[in-house]
Amino acid sequence: MIELRGIGKTYQMGSTELVALADINLKIARNEYVALVGPSGSGKSTMMNVLGCLDLPTTGTYTLDGEAVAGLSEDQLARVRNRKIGFIFQSYYLMPRTTLADNVAQPLIYRGLAPNVRRERANEALARVGLESRTLHKPNELSGGQRQRVAIARALVGRPDVLLADEPTGNLDSKTAREIMGVFGDLHREGMTIIIVTHDMAVAGHCQRVVRLHDGRIVEDREQAVLA
Amino acid sequence: MSNAAPIDDVNRLQAVFYAVQECVRSALGSIRSHRMRSFLTMLGVIIGVASVICIVSLLQGLTRSVMDEFQGFGGNALQIHSHTSREDWLIGKWNRLRPADLELVKHRIAGISNVTPMSGLNLPGGVRYGSNTSGAQVFATTNWFQLVNQSYPRKGRFITDSDNNTRRRIVVLGDKARVDLKLPEDPLGTFIQVGGEWFKIVGVMEPRGEMFGQSMDNYVVIPFETGRALAGPEREPDMQILLSVDNLDAVDDVTSRLTALLRRAHKIGPKDPDDFQVTTSQSITETIARVSGTITLVISAVVGISLLVGGVGIMNIMLVSVTERTREIGIAKALGAPRSFILMQFLIEAMVLAVIGGIIGIGLGWLLGVLAAKMIPHFPPPTVPWWAVVGATGFSALVGMLFGILPARRAANLAPIDALRHE
Secondary structure, X not given: OEEEEEEEEXXXXXXXXXXXXXXXXXXXOOOOEEEEEOOOOOOHHHHHHHHOOOOOOOEEEXXXXXXXXXXXXXXXHHHHHHHHEEEEOOOOOOOOOOOHHHHHHHHHHOXXXXXXXXXXXXXHHHHHOOOHHHOXXXXXXXXXXXXXXHHHHXXXXXXXXXXXXXXXXXXXXXXXXXXXXXXXXXXXXXXXXXXXXXXXXXXXXXXXXXXXXXXXEEEEEEEOOOOO | OOOOOOOOOOOHHHXXXXXXXXXXXXXXXXXXXXXXXXXXXXXXXXXXXXXXXXXXXXHHHHHHHHHHHHHXXXXXXXXXXXXXXXHHHHOOOOOOOOHHHHHHHHHHOOOEEEEEEEEEEOOOOOEEEOOEEEOOEEEEEOOOHHHHHOOOEEEEOOOOHHHHHOOOOEEEEOHXXXXXXXXXXXXXXXXXXXXXXXXXXXXXXXXXXXXXXXXXXXXXXXXXXXXXXXXXXXXXXXXXXXXXXXXXXXXXXXHHHHHHHHHHHOOOOOOOOOOEEEEEHHHHHHHHHHHHHHHHHHHHHHHHHHHHHHHHHHHHHHHHHHHHOHHHHHHHHHOOOOHHHHHHHHHHHHHHHHHHHHHHHHHHHHHHHHHHHHXXXXXXXXXXXXXXXXXXXXXXXXXXXXXHHHHHHHHHOOOHXXXXXXX
């Protein structure tokens, strides 16, 4: 479903060229559960941005669900993000002033859905992460783990093809982190394609497949038995 | 895969509506969460709109009271008075209407009634009662004057035909003249001096109040023929002819027939201008409306410039707001908000700010107008016309949109990854 071919990304930093990604070739099929690991500076954030259509690669082709992403305009990329990708960020990135239901429903606004449809789907998504009783609370009334569940609900609400999580447990204690990984595990069993970017090997241990990056190149790509 | 993205079939127009709805909602939320700042931002617009509305309401109130006054004359009243063009004036010609014109109008024009002459007299000695003098204007007219002018005696009677025919020395007072002469409430039968001659008071007119701060009751009326006699045979006074048109629809027709008649009588060549003017109360109100409209427009435009200052205030705060909410914008973009949505969101926020300011300004301006009218003696109550409300709101929205463009573009042009990384 995801196919990267010869992806390269270079940044111009003043007079020097910074190579963030070089000749990445990667295929991810439906319902895979992948960890992208590597030390900081290895290019995993850039990889995440490219995979998430937040940034375009300098070279190479990226096909997502049969659609070539590289040549798309900004608004077309926004449409791809909105319909095919669910994002989960390390610091949740919820809107502080709005209720959980509104936070979760936000991606649906950009689809032009009616408020009642948005509310219905947001409530469904919140129920899926076990927060159905708190739909009208504000994010600051929740714990970190709960906030990340809200973010997962928001990622799920648009029924995306793939979940992209960037250090989803980075701000959480280990117990809460295990709970969140449990949620990802459940989603994977239900058929979701999940890519988690992390430097935490404990997190990577939950995944089926580990792709290790170093200096902008894939240095390891292995399958592993999934931890329970 | 069970949860593959479904095609959400949405009507484009509906989608735009929901988007606008969402933007307004988020704008109100953002204004509510920064109450003080939002208020200060609006202040420029509030003050601008309030000044415009205050001035417009006062001017319109004044205009309306004047119009009401003229409409009291009756829409079917016509007035003919002499007119001296500049060219005539320069060669020393002084046009006037004569009693012969009156007779012509009376007998040659159908569909009119209450034809009455009226001349203002400038008599030496003015109006006196004992040692009290009055600056009252002296009118000489006939019985029909009260019908054309729609004003009637409060006490006693008006001039009659027999008063006129026999040139009786009687006078009817306007209420202000009575007060100035220190005459009692009921002065009937008292003699006063008009132009050095003794006149008996037979009536006092209903008070009509003031217009432009000037009393409309500072006059005395004597019979027309008496007035001519007083002025003397060698000084035939100029006069006006007042009349009522029987059928309101025939006003224009009567006007053109009168014009033709008098042009023929005055032997005016086909290329020469009229030496008289026919005015209707309608033409007077139209003139007043036009003049007041122009004044209103000019003043509104001048004061409206202050709204631009308000717009700059809005732009300034919106720019700050965009910087503050860079992360928020980044999240929205990551979640799939197109450029146009972010643009619209900030434009609408600027417009909502400006429009709320505009609405507060309308209320405040009206209040100021009422207070100002109360403080100026004899000033009519202000009116806020609907077009001023619509105009002020619309213009505020326009200002908001105009000055929202720059911040909104800045927000919309942020790259999603940069915006997300923003601290």
